[in-house]
Amino acid sequence: MLLKKLKQLKKTIPIIGMVFFISCNEQKKKENYSITSELDTLPKLIIAKAPGQNPEGIEYDKKRKLFFLSSINKNPAIITLDFKGNVKVFSDEKEKKQGESFGLQIDYKNNYLLACANYLESSSHIAIYNLTSGLLKHTINLSEILPEKKLFQANDLIVDDNDIIYVTGRLENTIYKIDTNLKPSILYQKEGLGLPNGIIYNPKGYLLVSYYTKEEANLIKIPINTPTKAEIIQIKGFDFRGFDGMILNEKGNLVGVAKNFDNPKRGFVFELSTEDEWKTAKVVQKISINRSSTIAQVNSEIYYVLNQDWKNKNAKTWTLEKVSLK
Secondary structure (H helix, E strand, O other), rough: HHHHHHHHHHHHHHHHHHHHHHHHHHHHHHHHHHHHHHHHOOOOEEEOOOOOOOOOOOOEEEEOOEEEEEEOOOOOOOOEEEEOOOOOEEEOHHOOOEEEEEEEEEEEOOOEEEEEEEEEEEEEEEEEEEOOOEEEEEEEEHHHHHHOOOOOEEEEEEEOOOOOEEEEOOOOOOOEEEOOOOOOHHHHHHOOOOOOEEEEOOOOOEEEEEEEOOOOOOEEEEEOOHHHHHHEEEOOOOOOOOOOOOOOOOOOOOOEEOOOOOOOOOEEEEEEOOOOOOOOEEEEEEEEEEEEEEEEEEOOEEEEEEOOOOOOOOOEEEEEEEEEEO
């Protein structure tokens, strides 16, 4: 009797395995179909009717499926934008003189939107908003810890796994660190690299920062616990001219927006990969785009760049351009 049941079980196991295999394949097909359908259905261009917005930073809220756009004009506020082009005011701090807003970063863990805020290049701050309501919760003055500096620009920022905030101070050539008590300090300063702009955090404990000016550019790896051991990343076969906005995607690759120095109306999106924890890197994708300042990721293949040529700060409309990276 036992022998008969064992024989029946042997016949059943391959069938179960086959069903499981088919189920997994069907799930993969559904996932691939979902990505493909989004590639086809999401608009190539999203037009934001926001007169005078003059955005520099963009961030995508994956939960609410909308974008945040900053404003380097002193008047307009941070706005939200959906895929249909609908615009709403997120924050309006005119009376509190937050000034221009540059880079943006969502902190899902604490339900915050963080913004680099500058006032006439004479002071730089980090503004922290409630992600749901848009209410200003905290303001952190960065410029007060560098009294010897005259020009300031908080340009971009990132939050690590321990709620530490890192900010690129472009005009003051400084990387700031803001602890969990919201106290700022200097993490890194170095002459001769260019000026810091885009920044990302790698969960393995370091920052990647794009430094550039017209004369020089470098991609730097900065260990957060030992910043004095910062290194220039060697990019194979590529004349690095600097990234503005940057993202670390789920593949662990760096996606950055760059200028096209041969055509001021155009730009590029580059995807870089590494095999040695960013001692070196190589270009794996290069896509031509309209000139843009930064980039936001919607899913594993779809990104949107913020077209910005800096010619008309009072333009009535602003454009997000879809980019596909596979």
